[in-house]
Amino acid sequence: MAELLKDNEKVTGSEKTAVNKNREPVKKVRRPLLEIKNITKKYGENVAVDNVDLTIYEGEIFALLGSSGCGKSTLLRMIAGFENPTSGSIILDGEDIIGVPPYKRHLNMMFQSYALFPHMTVAQNIAFGLKQEKLPKKVIEERVNQMLKLVHMEEYVDRKPHQLSGGQRQRVALARSLAKQPKLLLLDEPMGALDKKLREQMRLELVNIIESVGVTCVMVTHDQEEAMTMAERIAIMNRGEFIQVGSPRQIYENPNCCFAAEFIGSVNMFESTLITSGPDVGSVIRCKDLEHDIHLDIDVDLDDGMEVTVAIRPEKIYLEKTMPVDENGQPLKDNYTTGVVTEIAYMGDISIYHVKLNSGKVVISTLPNVDRFNKGLPTWDDKVFLSWDPESCVTLTF
Amino acid sequence: MAEDVKENNAAQAATIVRTVRKNPRCTRSSILKFIFLSFGFMFLYLPIATLIVFSFNESKLVTIWSGFSVKWYFELLSDRQMIDAVLNSLIIAFSSASMSVIIGTLAAIVLVKIGRFKGESMFALFITAPMVLPDVIIGLSMLLLFVAMSNIIGWPEKGMVTIWISMVTLTSAYVTVVVRSRMRELDTSIEEAALDLGAGPIKTFFTIILPSIMPAIVSGWLLAFTLSMDDLVITQFVAGPNSSTLPVLVFSKVRRGLNPEINALATIIVFIVSVCTFVYWLSRVRADRRRKRDMRLALNRKD
Numbered sequence: 074m075a076e077l078l079k080d081n082e083k084v085t086g087s088e089k090t091a092v093n094k095n096r097e098p099v100k101k102v103r104r105p106l107l108e109i110k111n112i113t114k115k116y117g118e119n120v121a122v123d124n125v126d127l128t129i130y131e132g133e134i135f136a137l138l139g140s141s142g143c144g145k146s147t148l149l150r151m152i153a154g155f156e157n158p159t160s161g162s163i164i165l166d167g168e169d170i171i172g173v174p175p176y177k178r179h180l181n182m183m184f185q186s187y188a189l190f191p192h193m194t195v196a197q198n199i200a201f202g203l204k205q206e207k208l209p210k211k212v213i214e215e216r217v218n219q220m221l222k223l224v225h226m227e228e229y230v231d232r233k234p235h236q237l238s239g240g241q242r243q244r245v246a247l248a249r250s251l252a253k254q255p256k257l258l259l260l261d262e263p264m265g266a267l268d269k270k271l272r273e274q275m276r277l278e279l280v281n282i283i284e285s286v287g288v289t290c291v292m293v294t295h296d297q298e299e300a301m302t303m304a305e306r307i308a309i310m311n312r313g314e315f316i317q318v319g320s321p322r323q324i325y326e327n328p329n330c331c332f333a334a335e336f337i338g339s340v341n342m343f344e345s346t347l348i349t350s351g352p353d354v355g356s357v358i359r360c361k362d363l364e365h366d367i368h369l370d371i372d373v374d375l376d377d378g379m380e381v382t383v384a385i386r387p388e389k390i391y392l393e394k395t396m397p398v399d400e401n402g403q404p405l406k407d408n409y410t411t412g413v414v415t416e417i418a419y420m421g422d423i424s425i426y427h428v429k430l431n432s433g434k435v436v437i438s439t440l441p442n443v444d445r446f447n448k449g450l451p452t453w454d455d456k457v458f459l460s461w462d463p464e465s466c467v468t469l470t471f
Numbered sequence: 472m473a474e475d476v477k478e479n480n481a482a483q484a485a486t487i488v489r490t491v492r493k494n495p496r497c498t499r500s501s502i503l504k505f506i507f508l509s510f511g512f513m514f515l516y517l518p519i520a521t522l523i524v525f526s527f528n529e530s531k532l533v534t535i536w537s538g539f540s541v542k543w544y545f546e547l548l549s550d551r552q553m554i555d556a557v558l559n560s561l562i563i564a565f566s567s568a569s570m571s572v573i574i575g576t577l578a579a580i581v582l583v584k585i586g587r588f589k590g591e592s593m594f595a596l597f598i599t600a601p602m603v604l605p606d607v608i609i610g611l612s613m614l615l616l617f618v619a620m621s622n623i624i625g626w627p628e629k630g631m632v633t634i635w636i637s638m639v640t641l642t643s644a645y646v647t648v649v650v651r652s653r654m655r656e657l658d659t660s661i662e663e664a665a666l667d668l669g670a671g672p673i674k675t676f677f678t679i680i681l682p683s684i685m686p687a688i689v690s691g692w693l694l695a696f697t698l699s700m701d702d703l704v705i706t707q708f709v710a711g712p713n714s715s716t717l718p719v720l721v722f723s724k725v726r727r728g729l730n731p732e733i734n735a736l737a738t739i740i741v742f743i744v745s746v747c748t749f750v751y752w753l754s755r756v757r758a759d760r761r762r763k764r765d766m767r768l769a770l771n772r773k774d
Contacts, residue, residue, distance in 0.1 A: 154667075174671075176669045182667045184663070185660070188660040188661045189661075189664075201668050205670050236766075250668075253669065
């Protein structure tokens with residue numbers, strides 16, 4: 074077993090270079106570990122999970138992100154075996170696990186409330202799963218020590234759960250779910266029971282531990298920040314369906330629909346009409362709220378005259394008091410509009426500007442405060458020019 | 472009553488303290504408080520105090536004091552009938568409490584853990600019905616059942632067994648209620664965690680659920696023990712000639728004329744109960760102090 078762990082460490086060593094902190098989509102071909110096929114779960118007439126397909130690859134950290142009641146927890150509980158799907162199949166490492174009871178599945182779960190056994194010490198909690206495998210006492214002891222070391226809880230072996238703080242409980246829960254060296258680790262709202270400050274600190278620590286062990290991980294969360302910092306890939310769920318699956322960057326930069334764009338971060342949405350588009354001319358989009366057309370360099374490949382929504386992130390809108398110019402110093406012909414600053418929210422690192430356009434629509438734009446104070450940027454009631462790069466616009470059809 | 476007095480008192484104390492801010496030890500309110508408290512305690516404990524005092528009475532008459540003596544205690548120890556009654560009571564209380572803990576826990580598991588089934592609410596109603604039914608009715612119905620049974624199959628004869636069965640019927644209702652409410656509070660994810668870690672359902676029950684509901688089972692047992700130790704009405708109906716329990720014996724003696732032996736017995740019981748209560752209180756205080764210290768310990772450590 075100790076050898077196995079060493080092997081794992083070697084693998085993670087090489088992976089660490091691939092899985093860097095930016096979490097670019099990993100190019101390396103990975104083996105699929107968990108395949109979910111056409112899973113549906115109905116409670117009477119209510120459809121909790123609606124015909125979902127998902128493949129999770131070995132060694133990745135995957136997040137199911139959605140608001141409460143979107144079916145993400147139900148999906149996780151079906152993987153763990155606490156709920157039976159109405160139809161579909163779940164294949165873990167080549168083996169169909171539908172109908173296999175939770176105590177016979179080679180995966181472990183860390184619960185939202187941690188679910189530590191209150192009458193057992195930290196060591197007994199961690200050893201519980203190993204005892205069920207009827208391992209020799211010495212092996213269990215060794216593994217428990219290994220786990221305690223991994224989560225830096227060696228001093229607390231003999232404490233009971235109620236003698237630990239929230240963060241310490243989480244570490245014990247993690248150690249307990251990793252002790253059996255599962256093929257797959259499930260995390261249910263891992264930071265749900267922690268306060269905000271501790272949450273931010275534990276996020277990276279949790280990822281570091283998971284990566285050092287090299288276990289594949291599926292987590293459920295409603296916190297987009299948590300999903301983006303911890304996961305390599307995210308699935309946004311709504312009403313039992315996947316809206317978009319991709320890396321955090323893909324989802325933020327290229328959302329595939331209005332729901333995904335609005336769910337992650339904040340965004341300005343412009344309901345508009347496609348005027349023309351073609352491979353040579355790019356695309357021209359007209360919005361009644363904007364004084365000038367949106368002109369994209371790319372061909373959006375849609376029918377002319379179609380209703381589209383253009384999404385622009387607040388940090389990608391430039392705010393200036395003077396007429397914006399292009400790289401040649403010529404005034405812009407399109408991709409800009411004018412408005413009046415109505416609100417400025419000072420957030421420390423950035424300021425959030427609310428700019429009212431002539432049509433009455435309020436556009437949000439964020440500026441780093443370094444600029445704001447150095448350059449004397451616009452203030453309340455200033456008339457400002459809003460402009461954007463063509464590549465900052467995302468055209469959405471639904 | 473005592474609470475009422477205290478509340479009254481607190482309200483008065485509040486108004487007075489607001490107006491008169493003098494030495495808090497000698498205000499009118501503190502004197503009033505003392506008087507009310509004394510009345511409350513007297514109301515509750517004067518009868519028991521009288522009983523204890525009269526247990527050392529020399530006279531044969533319970534109500535007339537004639538001098539200090541401990542002779543009734545020796546008399547009590549040589550009273551075979553009385554000792555047998557105490558033993559009977561203890562045996563029945565112990566065995567019926569143990570049985571009703573098993574039945575009550577099983578019933579609680581059925582009600583909480585097994586999902587909805589047909590007739591569930593009916594089952595819940597019937598299992599707890601003995602709590603609200605008058606004892607006379609339970610006793611009478613038990614008697615009728617036992618008579619009918621012994622006519623048909625020749626079993627059971629009136630005696631310890633019939634008392635035991637009746638007591639189990641009564642007390643398992645209480646145990647069910649106590650254990651069920653504890654089980655409802657139990658975090659289901661603890662059970663799921665055990666399953667997730669590879670323990671089967673039976674193993675999970677014995678290693679995780681049972682230890683978690685143990686406090687409720689213990690208090691259910693104690694409740695059942697006290698109830699059956701104390702029962703007079705039902706036992707009167709189903710007791711046989713040689714199976715008098717302590718309450719039955721005392722009650723029959725009262726009708727034939729009381730002697731201070733009863734006082735001596737009551738004093739011993741009061742003494743035992745007080746010692747038990749005191750030990751329990753002390754252990755609670757200790758546990759509470761330990762818990763507070765643990766919490767401080769956990770909070771002081773940064774993660």
